Amino acid sequence: MYCSNSKCPDNIATGNHGEYVSGVTTCPVCGEYLVDTLPPTTDIPREQDHYTDVEPVFETADPTEVVVVKGLLESEGIPYVTTGAEKFDAFRGALSPMRINPKAGIAIFLVPTPLADTVRRLLDDFENEESKY
Incomplete structure (x- = not known):
C-alpha cells in the first residue's frame, strides 16, 4: 500500500x-x-539548495549557547543540523548529562560545506558584538 x-x-x-x-x-x-x-510519476525536481556535504562550525557544552546559535542560524535562514543537542532536552531542561559529565552534553552544529566559512564569520561577528557588553 x-x-x-x-x-x-x-x-x-x-x-x-x-x-x-x-x-x-x-x-x-x-x-x-x-x-x-x-x-x-514525473520526476519532481528537488530544491536547488540541496546540500550533501556538511561541516562542523561550532561546538559547545553550554545549553544557553545552543539556543543562541540555533536562533542566529534560523534568523539568517541557514540550514543546519545538530548532534548532541537532543541530550539537553532529554529530561525537559534538567540538563542531566552536563551534571554527570560535561563532555556528555556537547552539541555540534553542522552546516552545508559551501556555507561553512560564512557561518564561521557570522558566529565570530556575533561573539565580538557580545563581548562589547
Missing part, C-alpha cells in the same frame, strides 16, 4: 511515496487513503 499524495510531508522530506504494510488504510503522516499501486 502506498500514499499517492505528492504533497505528503513524508514524500517531500524523502522524495519517495510512503509504503505501508497490508492492513493500513490511510497514511499516518497526511491522512490520505492508501492505494495498491502508484500512478506513473
Whole structure:
C-alpha cells in the first residue's frame, strides 16, 4: 500500500511515496487513503539548495549557547543540523548529562560545506558584538 499524495510531508522530506504494510488504510503522516499501486510519476525536481556535504562550525557544552546559535542560524535562514543537542532536552531542561559529565552534553552544529566559512564569520561577528557588553 502506498500514499499517492505528492504533497505528503513524508514524500517531500524523502522524495519517495510512503509504503505501508497490508492492513493500513490511510497514511499516518497526511491522512490520505492508501492505494495498491502508484500512478506513473514525473520526476519532481528537488530544491536547488540541496546540500550533501556538511561541516562542523561550532561546538559547545553550554545549553544557553545552543539556543543562541540555533536562533542566529534560523534568523539568517541557514540550514543546519545538530548532534548532541537532543541530550539537553532529554529530561525537559534538567540538563542531566552536563551534571554527570560535561563532555556528555556537547552539541555540534553542522552546516552545508559551501556555507561553512560564512557561518564561521557570522558566529565570530556575533561573539565580538557580545563581548562589547
